Amino acid sequence: MAHLTINGRAMTIDADPETPLLWVIREDAVLTGTKFGCGIAACGACTVHVDGAPVRSCSVPLAQVDGKSVTTIEGLSADRSHPLQTAWIAAQVPQCGYCQSGMIMAAAALLKAKPRPTDADIDAAITNLCRCGTYVRVRAAIHAAAGLA
Amino acid sequence: MIGRYSLAMLAGASALLAAAVAARGGAAGQDDTHARSVAAFTVMDRVLTSPRCQNCHTLTQFPRQGDDRHPHRLNVVRGANGHGATAMACTTCHGRANNAASGVPGADEDWHLAPLSMGWEGFSPALRCAHLKDPTHNGGRNGAAIITHLGTNLVTWAWRPGKDAHGRPRTPPPVGYAAFKAAAATWVATGAACPVAVR
Numbered sequence: 001m002a003h004l005t006i007n008g009r010a011m012t013i014d015a016d017p018e019t020p021l022l023w024v025i026r027e028d029a030v031l032t033g034t035k036f037g038c039g040i041a042a043c044g045a046c047t048v049h050v051d052g053a054p055v056r057s058c059s060v061p062l063a064q065v066d067g068k069s070v071t072t073i074e075g076l077s078a079d080r081s082h083p084l085q086t087a088w089i090a091a092q093v094p095q096c097g098y099c100q101s102g103m104i105m106a107a108a109a110l111l112k113a114k115p116r117p118t119d120a121d122i123d124a125a126i127t128n129l130c131r132c133g134t135y136v137r138v139r140a141a142i143h144a145a146a147g148l149a
Numbered sequence: 150m151i152g153r154y155s156l157a158m159l160a161g162a163s164a165l166l167a168a169a170v171a172a173r174g175g176a177a178g179q180d181d182t183h184a185r186s187v188a189a190f191t192v193m194d195r196v197l198t199s200p201r202c203q204n205c206h207t208l209t210q211f212p213r214q215g216d217d218r219h220p221h222r223l224n225v226v227r228g229a230n231g232h233g234a235t236a237m238a239c240t241t242c243h244g245r246a247n248n249a250a251s252g253v254p255g256a257d258e259d260w261h262l263a264p265l266s267m268g269w270e271g272f273s274p275a276l277r278c279a280h281l282k283d284p285t286h287n288g289g290r291n292g293a294a295i296i297t298h299l300g301t302n303l304v305t306w307a308w309r310p311g312k313d314a315h316g317r318p319r320t321p322p323p324v325g326y327a328a329f330k331a332a333a334a335t336w337v338a339t340g341a342a343c344p345v346a347v348r
Contacts, residue, residue, distance in 0.1 A: 041242040059251040110236035124234030
């Protein structure tokens with residue numbers, strides 16, 4: 001049994017301690033904004049925040065988040081007003097959109113730690129994969145959000 | 150007179166001889182201790198050069214992966230302090246235990262690279278040994294602290310490295326942990342001697 005908060009909501013999860021956090025988020029909390037991309041922490045589509053730090057939830061067992069606070073894309077803001085969400089829409093970043101929630105959560109963690117990231121900071125921090133190739137717009141939106149914040 | 154001189158000379162000679170015999174036995178003892186120390190390090194070095202250790206004790210701005218020690222995929226970098234890039238820390242993916250579902254290794258909530266000062270990839274055994282006992286290259290550790298370090302999660306993980314994303318078991322070091330730690334204790338206790346550098 002694990003006790004955690006997801007987007008501010010306290011939850012008690014009765015599941016195998018080895019259950020990836022990704023499935024707890026999608027199936028127990030019924031928050032489907034966080035996506036499964038690879039299952040091996042390679043693509044970043046499943047990125048969420050645990051106690052404010054970005055993690056790839058496909059590789060985080062439930063036992064590791066017992067007592068911790070999880071934030072998913074749904075919890076980034078109540079009304080899509082986070083600077084990244086505003087910038088993402090303004091730049092029309094997504095194409096298919098599948099990787100974007102993880103991309104935004106990774107970017108949110110970067111801006112929290114580095115409010116004015118350089119291109120090199122973005123290169124190092126945002127290793128999420130996008131098969132549609134939206135990287136140029138991702139970079140532009142991060143810079144724009146940094147200017148908005 | 151002659152007898153007295155003879156006695157004195159005999160006493161002096163005896164003292165010299167006794168000293169020479171003692172010195173010879175001491176030197177032989179020291180040689181033996183030195184040899185044991187070097188032999189102990191040689192055992193340790195088989196672990197230090199295994200990929201499980203070398204992949205994080207790099208001299209590069211990135212960690213390595215796998216038995217073939219390829220650069221860590223997906224542009225993973227050392228970062229400013231060996232914990233990864235800002236917002237892309239090692240702990241973004243690596244947790245406190247091996248993850249069977251994803252194949253991502255884990256051992257500690259603070260998975261990170263050894264600092265560059267403690268990197269030893271590409272070194273000769275002599276240089277690796279010298280760095281291992283040099284406080285400016287081993288995190289300021291004395292012998293006892295080195296032994297303590299060998300009991301930390303990130304070190305002991307090497308002997309329970311789990312499986313990769315394809316389900317293939319990672320190779321542990323070629324020397325068992327108990328034997329490695331015993332060799333380290335012997336090495337420290339015998340003066341931490343190093344093999345001679347071969348040019």
